[in-house]
Structure formats: structure tokens, C-alpha cells
Amino acid sequence: MQNSSTLATLAPPAAPAEIRECPVGFRSDVVIDVRDGVLRLLSPIGGYALNGVAPAVVEALRDIVASGTALADGVEKLSDTEAGQLYTIAERAPKLAEFGILLGGRLLVKLEATARDAHYEKAAVPLDVRVKLSKFVLLRSHAGALVLESPLARHRVTLVAPAAGAAITALGGGCTGADLLGELPEAAVSSLLGHLVGAGFVETEAVDGGVNGFPSDTDPVLRQWDFHDLVTHSRARTGRFDQPFGGIFPFLGEIEPQPALKPVPTGPSIVLDRPELEDILAVDPSLTTVLEARTSVRDYGETPLSVAQIGEFLYRTARVRAVYGPSEATPYEASTRPYPCGGAAYELELYLTVRRCDGIEPGCYYYDPVGHRLVLVNEDPSDRQAMLHAASVATAMQANADILITMTARHQRLSWKYRSMAYSVSLKHAGVLYQTMYLVATAMGLAPCGLGSGDADLAARVLGLDYLTESSVGDFILGSRAVPQEGATARRLPENWRPVNDPQWGVQSQSTLFRRFRGPA
Ligand SMILES: Cc1cc2nc3c(=O)[nH]c(=O)nc-3n(C[C@H](O)[C@H](O)[C@H](O)COP(=O)(O)O)c2cc1C
Structure with a gap:
């Protein structure tokens, strides 16, 4: 802010329509430190140091910062020289001070900096x-x-x-x-x-x-x-x-952290098969084949997904591998799962809305990542259809998926630790889970597609959630994949692609996967 004027502030009372622009206070988060005759002021957005400041000025400054007293009142007990010194500090350290526009001696507005390079x-x-x-x-x-x-x-x-x-x-x-x-x-x-x-x-x-x-x-x-x-x-x-920003545990000691594992809702449940690592390793394509072959698929095979496929898919993408903590560095219980997560907080939960799956009745289910089972939370057909319809709309009605996976975030699990960035971190988590699901689905020969939009209000109602406590942040659709007949997949790039860097790797990798899923002729 420009035009601040020490002289104007110390001048006689203002006329009714007179405007003054000057420092009027200090930020409440300024830390004051006096050592070896040097006054040091620090705030989240800047600092200032000065030699030879009168003790009475330091005292007045401490009082102003602690009580939020206006500068004009805070200097009342100071001599003119001391008051002048305090105003000079405010003018020279504008990121630590509050500036005001005063009309007839009364404050109209105050301005304070919010960034290091505020000017x-x-x-x-x-x-x-x-x-x-x-x-x-x-x-x-x-x-x-x-x-x-x-x-x-x-x-x-x-x-x-x-x-x-x-x-x-x-x-x-x-x-x-x-x-x-x-x-x-x-x-x-x-x-x-x-x-x-x-x-x-x-x-x-x-x-x-x-x-x-x-x-x-x-x-x-x-x-x-x-x-x-x-x-x-x-x-x-x-x-x-x-x-305040970042992993600063703002509620430590005030509010209990949300548990690492969400209490599982009650309801009829389907225990899913746990695949064997050796079986997966024996048939899994290479990482590069999967990465290159991965693509979004919005049409599905005649045969529906099976409960065994869903069991393997969820086990490989989202199960809880172990829990640990709390510890001094991590004052909350954490867990480990196949996808990465900031602070190992794992605030995401999965709900499956099943349209078509061999071995699972249509309905909305919660995935229990510890017990590796699906728990029915809503069997109302119109609610199920509303969820699936919203997913189809996100694909411009191209897809009518076998299963919609709704990713919800237990928001307070993250905001207990992270200030200001918790929500954006949840979206990042949804992103890494999308890619994990894309890759596992591709390796398994399923049809995956991430969605960019979803109805959080609808999901909260259908899944029985409190919008502010746990609501949807991601949506992923999955289905069985139609494997083309031998020879039906021309090893060509789509006609509208202009090749840049080896796009045929993807085409070749898809052919490799299709051959594998067709099995021996
Ligand atoms: C975060 C994200 C949001 C997406 N949203 C949608 C969507 O709402 N509807 C849709 O049909 N596809 C969606 N997709 C799929 C993209 O359209 C697709 O990834 C993109 O066209 C590239 O094609 P590919 O996945 O086959 O490589 C989304 C993908 C991601 C990662």
C-alpha cells in the first residue's frame, strides 16, 4: 500500500471529510524477538529487524500484537519520538502491519498483505x-x-x-x-x-x-x-x-483423528475370493505391456463380469495390506494399500453400484478393504439406476457399465492433519487410484474408464453418507471386455492420429493382450 504518512497520523484530529492513509495496527501473528539489542519481527509472510529500538516501543508493540490494539491507541503512552519510531517500523515492514483508510479520523477499511511479494x-x-x-x-x-x-x-x-x-x-x-x-x-x-x-x-x-x-x-x-x-x-x-498451511496437525489434542479403518456398515455381505500372488504372477503381462495397452473402454462383452474378477480387482487395487502407528512422527493410525497416499492416511472408501455381475445381485455395496467383502448398503432399484445413469451421462451415454465404483473421501481423516490443502490432496488420491485401477483392469482384460464428474449429493443420499463427513470425489466404471476375434484387430493406429513418439507401442501391446486373453487357438 502506498501513501502511508507518519506525519498525518501524528497530526491533530482530522476534519470530518479528511482522508488519511496510514498504518493502523500490526498483524496478530507477528512473533517478536529481542536479542543482543536487535528487535526481530517475524510473520508467515515476512520479517524485519532493527537495532536500537527503545524498550518502551518494544513493550507497546508486544501489547498491540497480543491484544489487537489499534496503533493510534497503542502509542498513547509513548513520547512523540517513540511513537514516531513505532510508526516507522510499521511503514518499513508493510507485510507485518495493517494499513487503513481513515475518513474523518474513523477507520473505513483496513488492508493487510497475504503474500511475501505483496505490493x-x-x-x-x-x-x-x-x-x-x-x-x-x-x-x-x-x-x-x-x-x-x-x-x-x-x-x-x-x-x-x-x-x-x-x-x-x-x-x-x-x-x-x-x-x-x-x-x-x-x-x-x-x-x-x-x-x-x-x-x-x-x-x-x-x-x-x-x-x-x-x-x-x-x-x-x-x-x-x-x-x-x-x-x-x-x-x-x-x-x-x-x-496456516500443510501437515501441521491443527486439531491434535483437541479432536480425535478419524480411525484408519472406517467402521463397516451393517448389512448382508458377500465375502470375496482372495487371489494367490503366484497365480497372478504366473499370468500377469509385463508392466510396459499394461502401460502401453491401457486405454479407456466404454463398451462391454456379452458375458458379465464375475464375482471372482471383482474379488481379484479389488484385492489388487484397494485392500488394506497392514495397519501401523500411531507413532511420534505420525500421531494417527495409518495403513498400507496398493496405491500411494499422502501421510498414509487412506481417506478414500469404495462403493460399488452393480448393474450386472455374475455372482453379485444388483445393488449398492460398500467394499470392506480389511475383510475383503462387499456389504449391501442400498438395494433400491431406482437409487441404483440413478447412480448408473449419472455415470452414463458422464460418458455422453456411450457407456452402460457393469459396475460403477464411487470413491468417497472421509474428509476429516485428512483435514485433521492438513490445513488448506486437504481437499486437493483427496483429488490427487482419487487420481492415483484411477491409474491403479486402470492398470489392474487392463492386466486382467477388463474394460476400465475413469469419470470426471459425478453427483456427490446423490451419492451421499444413496450410500447413506453425511455429505460433510464422507462424500464422493471420484467415479470409475468397469465392465467385462469384448475381446476381438483373431484377425479382427488390425495392427493399425486410429486414422485420425498423427504419430509423434511410437504410438504403435500401444497398438502392439493391445494385440499382445488380446492374444493372451483369447488363449490358445
Ligand atoms: C480424471 C479422468 C476423468 C475422465 N473423465 C471421463 C468422463 O467423464 N467420461 C469419459 O467418457 N471418459 C473420461 N475419462 C477418460 C478419458 O476420456 C481418456 O482417458 C482419454 O480420452 C484418453 O484416452 P485413453 O484413456 O484411452 O488413453 C477420464 C479420464 C480421467 C483420468
């Missing part, structure tokens, strides 16, 4: 230019106040005065600065818009350039970002956000 130039916004809140701005209650945040901005704005809220309401629909004059005097409108535009919360409309309109509506890159996708992106990784 902006205050914009000059003529009163007749149309302005609009960016479509990426979110408004929420945070730390006891109403704040604006945006994945396009490296600052947070706290709305303090009702007039600031009224201005934001008008900006939500788009207006000119002149339209805001009913709420605020001209100097306040210019200051507020200057900072909101400069920091990236408000857009100005282009009217005489090549492309007219607001950037969110006209910029090809911004147009293609969804609000929620960009918010998630900006918070699933570090860089633009100053809140």
Missing part, C-alpha cells in the same frame, strides 16, 4: 469510469470481521465502516465512482477505489481500447477460470495466502 501501486480512478468488483472476490467472516479476499490479490481488505460495505454492495453490480458519492465524500471514494483497483479487488471498464469491458468478462484467461477453481488453486498451494 501494489494505488490506482488513479476517474469518477466517471465504470468499476466493478472482480468475479474472483469473496466476502467472508474472518477473525471477527467482514473481509474481502481474492486469488488475484495479495492483500486482504477488512470492511470496518458500514459505508465501506455499502460501497462494496454497489461495486458488486458495477457502478461509477460518482455513484458512490451518496455513501462517501469524493476524497474517500478516490482513496477506496484507488486501493481496491490497485490491489486487484475491483476492475475498471475499458471503453476505448481494442477490447472493451471488464477484464473478468473479456480477458480470455480470466474468462476460463471459474471462481471456485481459482480460489481452490490459490489455497491448495503456498504463495498467495497467509493462513
Whole structure:
């Protein structure tokens, strides 16, 4: 933020319409350390060190940070020189301080940095230019106040005065600065818009350039970002956000972690066969054959999948191999399964909606990865059909799969450990499980296809889950595979492919697999 002014802050009381832009406080997460005469300030997004700071200034600083006292109140007991020193610290360490726009001595809004490289130039916004809140701005209650945040901005704005809220309401629909004059005097409108535009919360409309309109509506890159996708992106990784992040166990000692193994629902169950490793190794194709032959298949053989195939498939992809912990490094019970998982937390659960499978009645089942069995959770035909229909829709009605596998996440299993990134990590887990399923299905001669969309509300209702506790994050369809007759598979690439790097490896590998699945002539 620009234009902060120590002199203005220490100046006599402001006139009613006077605008001041200056430091008004310090972040509550600043850590203060004084050693060998050096004052060191540290926050998640920056630090600052200074020699020769008066003890009274350090004391006042500690008090301001601990109690959230406004800077103007915190300096009351200090001499003018000491107060000046504290304001200088705030100005020189802008990522540790809160800046305010004050109207007639009363705070209108506060701004604080949320990123290490937070910096902006205050914009000059003529009163007749149309302005609009960016479509990426979110408004929420945070730390006891109403704040604006945006994945396009490296600052947070706290709305303090009702007039600031009224201005934001008008900006939500788009207006000119002149339209805001009913709420605020001209100097306040210019200051507020200057900072909101400069920091990236408000857009100005282009009217005489090549492309007219607001950037969110006209910029090809911004147009293609969804609000929620960009918010998630900006918070699933570090860089633009100053809140606690990563595997920091925020609830350790407060809330019990979810168990490594979900309590198995009660219901009729089907115990599945456990395959023998030697039997699998005796017939498994090579890794390269499977990797290269893997493809998404959306049509199915005449013979349905069998319960033995489902047993082998689930055992090879998703069974629990062992459990371990808790330990000092991992203060929760963990498990090991065939696919990788962040923190070995294994929050994903599998549900099978069976349309057609030899040995399993149609219905919705939970896969118990310990007991290696399917437990019936819903036998209502219309619920089953709704689940299978949603899966078919995801394939543009190309597929009418034998089985839909719904992957759910027990969300608190991850969010007990990871702040800010837990949901995105679950999507990564769904991804690695997709590939594990693709490869095992290919090796077994089944028809696999991952899906990009699914109805989490429907799945929660049909599978009897609480949406906030466990809901679907992935969908995978599976069926028997129609193996082409000998000679029917021309060893050619699809006609519309333009070869780049050995695409025939895939064709050759598929031929190898088909020969194997047809067996000896
Ligand atoms: C995460 C993910 C989502 C997918 N979503 C769908 C989908 O919703 N519908 C569909 O028919 N195929 C879907 N697929 C399959 C892709 O269309 C397929 O992988 C892609 O066209 C490449 O073809 P290949 O798998 O045969 O190599 C998805 C695959 C993945 C990995």
C-alpha cells in the first residue's frame, strides 16, 4: 500500500471529510524477538529487524500484537519520538502491519498483505469510469470481521465502516465512482477505489481500447477460470495466502483423528475370493505391456463380469495390506494399500453400484478393504439406476457399465492433519487410484474408464453418507471386455492420429493382450 504518512497520523484530529492513509495496527501473528539489542519481527509472510529500538516501543508493540490494539491507541503512552519510531517500523515492514483508510479520523477499511511479494501501486480512478468488483472476490467472516479476499490479490481488505460495505454492495453490480458519492465524500471514494483497483479487488471498464469491458468478462484467461477453481488453486498451494498451511496437525489434542479403518456398515455381505500372488504372477503381462495397452473402454462383452474378477480387482487395487502407528512422527493410525497416499492416511472408501455381475445381485455395496467383502448398503432399484445413469451421462451415454465404483473421501481423516490443502490432496488420491485401477483392469482384460464428474449429493443420499463427513470425489466404471476375434484387430493406429513418439507401442501391446486373453487357438 502506498501513501502511508507518519506525519498525518501524528497530526491533530482530522476534519470530518479528511482522508488519511496510514498504518493502523500490526498483524496478530507477528512473533517478536529481542536479542543482543536487535528487535526481530517475524510473520508467515515476512520479517524485519532493527537495532536500537527503545524498550518502551518494544513493550507497546508486544501489547498491540497480543491484544489487537489499534496503533493510534497503542502509542498513547509513548513520547512523540517513540511513537514516531513505532510508526516507522510499521511503514518499513508493510507485510507485518495493517494499513487503513481513515475518513474523518474513523477507520473505513483496513488492508493487510497475504503474500511475501505483496505490493501494489494505488490506482488513479476517474469518477466517471465504470468499476466493478472482480468475479474472483469473496466476502467472508474472518477473525471477527467482514473481509474481502481474492486469488488475484495479495492483500486482504477488512470492511470496518458500514459505508465501506455499502460501497462494496454497489461495486458488486458495477457502478461509477460518482455513484458512490451518496455513501462517501469524493476524497474517500478516490482513496477506496484507488486501493481496491490497485490491489486487484475491483476492475475498471475499458471503453476505448481494442477490447472493451471488464477484464473478468473479456480477458480470455480470466474468462476460463471459474471462481471456485481459482480460489481452490490459490489455497491448495503456498504463495498467495497467509493462513496456516500443510501437515501441521491443527486439531491434535483437541479432536480425535478419524480411525484408519472406517467402521463397516451393517448389512448382508458377500465375502470375496482372495487371489494367490503366484497365480497372478504366473499370468500377469509385463508392466510396459499394461502401460502401453491401457486405454479407456466404454463398451462391454456379452458375458458379465464375475464375482471372482471383482474379488481379484479389488484385492489388487484397494485392500488394506497392514495397519501401523500411531507413532511420534505420525500421531494417527495409518495403513498400507496398493496405491500411494499422502501421510498414509487412506481417506478414500469404495462403493460399488452393480448393474450386472455374475455372482453379485444388483445393488449398492460398500467394499470392506480389511475383510475383503462387499456389504449391501442400498438395494433400491431406482437409487441404483440413478447412480448408473449419472455415470452414463458422464460418458455422453456411450457407456452402460457393469459396475460403477464411487470413491468417497472421509474428509476429516485428512483435514485433521492438513490445513488448506486437504481437499486437493483427496483429488490427487482419487487420481492415483484411477491409474491403479486402470492398470489392474487392463492386466486382467477388463474394460476400465475413469469419470470426471459425478453427483456427490446423490451419492451421499444413496450410500447413506453425511455429505460433510464422507462424500464422493471420484467415479470409475468397469465392465467385462469384448475381446476381438483373431484377425479382427488390425495392427493399425486410429486414422485420425498423427504419430509423434511410437504410438504403435500401444497398438502392439493391445494385440499382445488380446492374444493372451483369447488363449490358445
Ligand atoms: C480424471 C479422468 C476423468 C475422465 N473423465 C471421463 C468422463 O467423464 N467420461 C469419459 O467418457 N471418459 C473420461 N475419462 C477418460 C478419458 O476420456 C481418456 O482417458 C482419454 O480420452 C484418453 O484416452 P485413453 O484413456 O484411452 O488413453 C477420464 C479420464 C480421467 C483420468
